[in-house]
Amino acid sequence: MAGELSKRHSHSLSPKVEGSQENLGDSLDAENDYSFEGNGLSDSTNFDEDLSEYKKKATIIVEEYFSTNDVLSVASELKEIGMAEYRYYFVKKLVSMAMDRNDKEKEMAAFLLSTLYADVIDPPEVYRGFNKLVASADNLSVDIPDAVDVLAVFVARAIVDDILPPAFLKKQMNLLPDDSKGVKVLRKAEKSYLAAPLHAEVVEKRWGGADNWTAEDVKGRIKDLLK
Numbered sequence: 001m002a003g004e005l006s007k008r009h010s011h012s013l014s015p016k017v018e019g020s021q022e023n024l025g026d027s028l029d030a031e032n033d034y035s036f037e038g039n040g041l042s043d044s045t046n047f048d049e050d051l052s053e054y055k056k057k058a059t060i061i062v063e064e065y066f067s068t069n070d071v072l073s074v075a076s077e078l079k080e081i082g083m084a085e086y087r088y089y090f091v092k093k094l095v096s097m098a099m100d101r102n103d104k105e106k107e108m109a110a111f112l113l114s115t116l117y118a119d120v121i122d123p124p125e126v127y128r129g130f131n132k133l134v135a136s137a138d139n140l141s142v143d144i145p146d147a148v149d150v151l152a153v154f155v156a157r158a159i160v161d162d163i164l165p166p167a168f169l170k171k172q173m174n175l176l177p178d179d180s181k182g183v184k185v186l187r188k189a190e191k192s193y194l195a196a197p198l199h200a201e202v203v204e205k206r207w208g209g210a211d212n213w214t215a216e217d218v219k220g221r222i223k224d225l226l227k
Contacts, residue, residue, distance in 0.1 A: 054086040058093050066097070066105050071112060075120050075222045087121045091129025096140060099150045107207040110154065114161040115218050119226065126163050130155060134172050137181035151185045153206050156193035160200045 061077050064070075078090065091113065098109035117126060133140075133151060140147040158164040169186045176182040193203050 050083060051086055051089070054081065054083050055089060055093070057081050058086075058090045059097075061090070062094050062097050065094075065112065066101065066108065069108060071115055071218050072221055072225060074112060075116060075225055078116070078120055079226060084122060084125070087125040088128035088132065091121065091126055092132045092136075095129070095133055095151075095154050096136075099140065099147060099154075100144050103207040106150070106154075107209065110157045110161070110207070113158065114163055115222070117161075117163040119219060119222050123163070126158070127165075127168065130158060130164055130168065131172065134182040134185055135176065137185050141181050148181055148184050148188060152188035153193060153203065155185060155189040156199070156203045157206070159189075159194060160203045166194075 057077075061074055065074050078087065094109050094112065098105045113121070113126065117123070134155070137147060137151055140151065144150065155164065155168070159166055159168065169190050173183055173186050176186075193199055196202055
């Protein structure tokens with residue numbers, strides 16, 4: 001059943017948009033902090049209302065996913081509500097909610113992102129979502145004592161899974177204050193996880209990994225769902 005779909009995603013499996021990983025950071029850097037919240041776009045009442053509504057729906061989808069582990073349901077619901085330009089918020093909400101939960105939910109979140117990447121959530125939205133997560137590391141640390149380490153693993157995992165380009169680390173370091181927790185996250189991801197021997201295997205198994213289904217199985221069903 002769809003609710004049982006939770007097999008690890010091989011880091012070489014993610015479909016790639018031509019040139020997306022190499023040039024993604026450069027194209028997004030033109031947006032400063034890539035923030036669609038609080039910049040000129042938010043002057044639109046419709047934009048604020050749409051984003052507010054999307055945030056409510058995204059939170060419900062994440063909560064249901066942690067209860068059901070139903071990847072196909074998430075893909076279907078994201079497709080139904082549309083508003084693809086807000087999916088960066090879904091990425092941010094999914095990871096931030098998982099950070100304060102058990103390893104099972106952390107693994108589920110990492111797997112979901114890898115599975116939905118490109119087919120459901122466009123690469124720029126994944127990049128933007130992680131940008132916002134790293135930028136909010138100081139705030140996340142208020143309620144999550146180990147936020148720096150957990151978020152560092154999520155960033156490292158996203159790079160191992162090919163849903164974030166390695167250049168993400170340096171680019172974000174150049175945008176954040178040196179004394180921020182966001183920079184600590186990036187340095188920890190780089191030095192403690194990605195530079196370690198057999199780092200891909202270590203990162204993939206950090207939260208226990210998943211079983212039963214392969215990402216090929218899930219992505220194949222999602223493609224059928226999106227037709």
